[in-house]
Amino acid sequence: MSIGLLLLIGVGILILLGLAQQVLDRLYLNDKQALIILAAMVVGSFIDLPLYRGDPPVSINIGGAIIPLALSIYVLYRAGTAKETKRGILGSVLVGGIIYGVSKLYHFDTHTGFIEPQYLWGILAGLTAYLIGRSRRLAFIGATMGVILVDLAHAVEAGLTGRFSPTRIGGAGVLDTVVLAGLIGVVLAEVIGETRESLQGGPDRSSERAEELQAPEQREGGEEHD
Numbered sequence: 001m002s003i004g005l006l007l008l009i010g011v012g013i014l015i016l017l018g019l020a021q022q023v024l025d026r027l028y029l030n031d032k033q034a035l036i037i038l039a040a041m042v043v044g045s046f047i048d049l050p051l052y053r054g055d056p057p058v059s060i061n062i063g064g065a066i067i068p069l070a071l072s073i074y075v076l077y078r079a080g081t082a083k084e085t086k087r088g089i090l091g092s093v094l095v096g097g098i099i100y101g102v103s104k105l106y107h108f109d110t111h112t113g114f115i116e117p118q119y120l121w122g123i124l125a126g127l128t129a130y131l132i133g134r135s136r137r138l139a140f141i142g143a144t145m146g147v148i149l150v151d152l153a154h155a156v157e158a159g160l161t162g163r164f165s166p167t168r169i170g171g172a173g174v175l176d177t178v179v180l181a182g183l184i185g186v187v188l189a190e191v192i193g194e195t196r197e198s199l200q201g202g203p204d205r206s207s208e209r210a211e212e213l214q215a216p217e218q219r220e221g222g223e224e225h226d
Contacts, residue, residue, distance in 0.1 A: 011183065012038055023190050026136040027071070028078045041067050041179065048168060056164040058155045065148055065170025068178050072144045075137055088141040091132045095146025098128050100153050121147070121177045126184025136193070139185035147178045 014020040015034050024034050044063030052058040060066060076088045099121065122143075129142030148169060155167035170178045 023136055023186055027075050027140065027186075037067065037071065048171065051169075052155075056155070056158045056166050058167045059169070059171070061168060061170035063170070063179075065151075065178050068144045068170070068182055069148055072141045072182075076141055079137060084138070087133065088138055088145075091129060091138050091142035092145035092149060094132050095125055095129050095142045096149030096153070099125055099146060099150045103150070103154075119177075119180060122180030122184055125177065125181035126186075126188055129181070129185040130188040130192070133185075133189075136186050136189040139189040140182045143181035143185035144178055147181045151178075 011020070012035065015024070015031050015038075018031065020034070021031070024030060027034075029037070041063040044067055045061060047062045048059040049062065049066070050057065050059045072088075076085055079085060079088065102124065103121075125143045125147050126139070129146060130139040133139045133142050151167065151169040155169070157163075158165055158167060
């Protein structure tokens with residue numbers, strides 16, 4: 001069984017046990033919605049939609065790209081502040097630029113190493129997105145949309161340079177780098193955020209903080225604890 005599938009199964013178990021509620025709250029989802037999205041991603045991973053039928057052909061996978069992208073846009077919309085929207089878009093562009101740059105400087109050998117390249121890209125994108133966004137929401141948005149931007153950039157590059165290799169955005173479905181990067185970004189934000197709160201003596205329970213958590217759309221946007 002692949003690492004990606006194990007990761008998704010683990011996420012599903014955490015949701016069923018109610019242990020992922022804080023993360024889901026930050027993504028404006030409840031348990032039922034999250035499980036439906038996971039199921040839709042699994043089913044959608046078998047469906048590719050053509051974007052361009054010429055040379056090179058470009059397609060996008062429903063489970064590996066469209067659903068994660070739609071969820072990112074939904075979370076960005078629900079954030080409700082111009083500041084957080086700008087941070088989400090900027091973070092996505094920065095993550096995409098960094099991943100694209102690294103891909104040009106270093107080529108992972110698919111036949112050697114202890115981990116597959118897609119997981120390395122997922123880890124790199126998730127870590128970069130967290131360091132830029134410093135919140136659960138922005139880590140997920142930056143990692144997911146950043147990887148999709150890289151795929152689009154590679155598709156454009158292939159067409160301009162005459163390398164007629166097909167591009168499948170999110171083509172590995174639920175095991176694709178897009179999905180893995182989003183999950184890794186959120187997990188890093190959650191673990192680091194919880195660790196920081198523990199070291200600081202627990203979460204901020206002031207009345208001002210409580211009000212922010214109850215009405216996130218009214219906030220200035222992008223708190224580090226989110």
